Amino acid sequence: MEIQTKDEIQAKTIDRKDFMKQVGLGFGAIMLMNCLQSCDGGEIPDPNPGGGNGNIDFTIDLNQMANSSLRTKGGFKVISDQKVIVARTLADTFIAVSSACTHQGTTVNYRPNSNDFLCPNHGSEFTAVGAVQKGPATSPLTKFATSFDETANTLRVFQ
Numbered sequence: 280m281e282i283q284t285k286d287e288i289q290a291k292t293i294d295r296k297d298f299m300k301q302v303g304l305g306f307g308a309i310m311l312m313n314c315l316q317s318c319d320g321g322e323i324p325d326p327n328p329g330g331g332n333g334n335i336d337f338t339i340d341l342n343q344m345a346n347s348s349l350r351t352k353g354g355f356k357v358i359s360d361q362k363v364i365v366a367r368t369l370a371d372t373f374i375a376v377s378s379a380c381t382h383q384g385t386t387v388n389y390r391p392n393s394n395d396f397l398c399p400n401h402g403s404e405f406t407a408v409g410a411v412q413k414g415p416a417t418s419p420l421t422k423f424a425t426s427f428d429e430t431a432n433t434l435r436v437f438q
């Protein structure tokens with residue numbers, strides 16, 4: 280059995296302290312890097328993804344009860360977090376435009392009989408592709424593309 284002197288034991292103790300300091304610094308550096316990566320915006324989800332309608336690409340599952348309004352012709356649904364209104368026309372096609380009226384931001388409604396969108400606030404009207412057909416709004420709604428998967432009963436809305 281090896282016998283250690285007091286100095287040898289003290290040297291090992293210092294080594295352990297140094298080791299722990301280095302581990303601590305390393306851990307701190309990793310945490311700092313994670314923070315900096317998060318802070319550059321690269322991996323933070325957009326809290327308002329539909330705000331500028333910049334990156335619209337989502338899929339609606341029509342099998343879900345919450346989306347049942349889109350199962351019938353003339354039905355529509357506002358996807359609030361995306362600020363998009365999706366409608367199933369009487370001709371059984373899907374249309375999607377930004378839901379915020381370009382006048383003062385009120386959410387528009389779909390009118391199946393005239394196949395257009397009406398703002399209930401001051402009466403602006405927009406065509407099925409979002410063009411202004413009656414003011415006071417002067418700017419169009421943003422139109423989005425749709426792709427219906429009949430087999431899966433899902434609808435993709437995208438730009």
Ligand code: FES
Nearest residue numbers: 380382383398401
């Ligand atoms: S907010 Fe839509 S017409 Fe004024």
